[in-house]
Amino acid sequence: MSGAARTGLSVLSLAAALGLLVALPYLVGADWGRIGRELGRLGRAEVAWLTVLWLAGLWAYTFVFTASLPGLTHIRAFMLNAVGSAVSNLLPFGGAAGVAVTFAMARGWGYRAAAIAVSTLVTGVWNVLSRLLLPAVGIIALLVAGELPGRGLASAAGLGAGLLLAAVALLVLALRSPGAARRLDDGVRAFAQRLPSRPRALLGRADGAMADVRAKTIGVLRTGWKGLTFGMAAYLALQAWLFQACLTAVGADVGLAETTAVFAINRMLTTAVITPSGAGISETGTAALLLAFGADPGPAATATLLYSFYTYAIEIPTGALAWIAWTLHGRAVKA
Numbered sequence: 001m002s003g004a005a006r007t008g009l010s011v012l013s014l015a016a017a018l019g020l021l022v023a024l025p026y027l028v029g030a031d032w033g034r035i036g037r038e039l040g041r042l043g044r045a046e047v048a049w050l051t052v053l054w055l056a057g058l059w060a061y062t063f064v065f066t067a068s069l070p071g072l073t074h075i076r077a078f079m080l081n082a083v084g085s086a087v088s089n090l091l092p093f094g095g096a097a098g099v100a101v102t103f104a105m106a107r108g109w110g111y112r113a114a115a116i117a118v119s120t121l122v123t124g125v126w127n128v129l130s131r132l133l134l135p136a137v138g139i140i141a142l143l144v145a146g147e148l149p150g151r152g153l154a155s156a157a158g159l160g161a162g163l164l165l166a167a168v169a170l171l172v173l174a175l176r177s178p179g180a181a182r183r184l185d186d187g188v189r190a191f192a193q194r195l196p197s198r199p200r201a202l203l204g205r206a207d208g209a210m211a212d213v214r215a216k217t218i219g220v221l222r223t224g225w226k227g228l229t230f231g232m233a234a235y236l237a238l239q240a241w242l243f244q245a246c247l248t249a250v251g252a253d254v255g256l257a258e259t260t261a262v263f264a265i266n267r268m269l270t271t272a273v274i275t276p277s278g279a280g281i282s283e284t285g286t287a288a289l290l291l292a293f294g295a296d297p298g299p300a301a302t303a304t305l306l307y308s309f310y311t312y313a314i315e316i317p318t319g320a321l322a323w324i325a326w327t328l329h330g331r332a333v334k335a
Contacts, residue, residue: 013275014090020280024305028287029297038250038302046249053245054310057238058082060231064126067227068220069111069119079322080105086319089277089312105326122217125175126228129168130236131268136164138264141257175221239267239311246307247290252299254290262289266307283308 025031058081065077072080083105084098091097099120106116173180221228243263247254254262269282283304290300 017275017279020284024283024287025301027284028291028301030301034298035302038298042249050245050310053238053242057235057242060234060238063227063231064123067224067231068122069115079326082319082322085315089316091276118216118220122220126232129171130232132164132168134264134267138261141260144257242310243307246303250299250302252290252295252303254293254295258293262286265289277312279312
């Protein structure tokens, strides 16, 4: 793809995200005037508390980086996360660009390319595991609360949650055992042979991928899995707490099980590649789910946009400041 085409795609993607965000209140039956009044009622203490939760979540994620890249300090991990998130939030398919920027930053601190590549792979694996766990947790919360109407839907949801948990268990086992990794690759290979030619060719590119991932990451995983798991779990828990705090701050009345499910879906929708970090898409889906669970349109839209401010918008200037700090003071410094 040419540079002009990429630029055009980025502009269209950002325009789509902005359009969805501007239209969000009207899509759920609210308006910007009401949202402004809801936000105007927030006190300084509430804003400070939301900011503390946001910063605590970012700091928790530094443990994922420090566990995957031995020797990295938490301050530098915070900078890597901030800059990578800012780039991802500005560009469609921005994850790759974010990885490239953080790679350059880590190289500037003296880390070897191989170590950075392993860190990127390890953090990617843990993010995949979390993306599989989140919807399972959301489904289980709704099942426990009895929020799924009909025995058939509940059974289907329970089966889905079980399959997701089984996938997580299978991936963890494959990372722990070389034999399990080979058997998983064999299973993928056998499954691919049953598919039509085009999907078979696409899946064939992953032939032996699990054993390869395990071989490249086993050294880091042996010493860093606790930090990776703690950091990811703490980060997600604090993000969920922030979401609940946003709902409480604007008076959106939603139960704990429903909040858990909406949070899980929100985090999944951020992976939509049509817009940067799923902006606009995740907010629309989140507000719609809150309405379905009984929230009033005004508070539902306000809480959604407030949460988006902390998990999307504010990350862009934060990342810019971190990039400036690295440019002025952090380049070519041995780690």
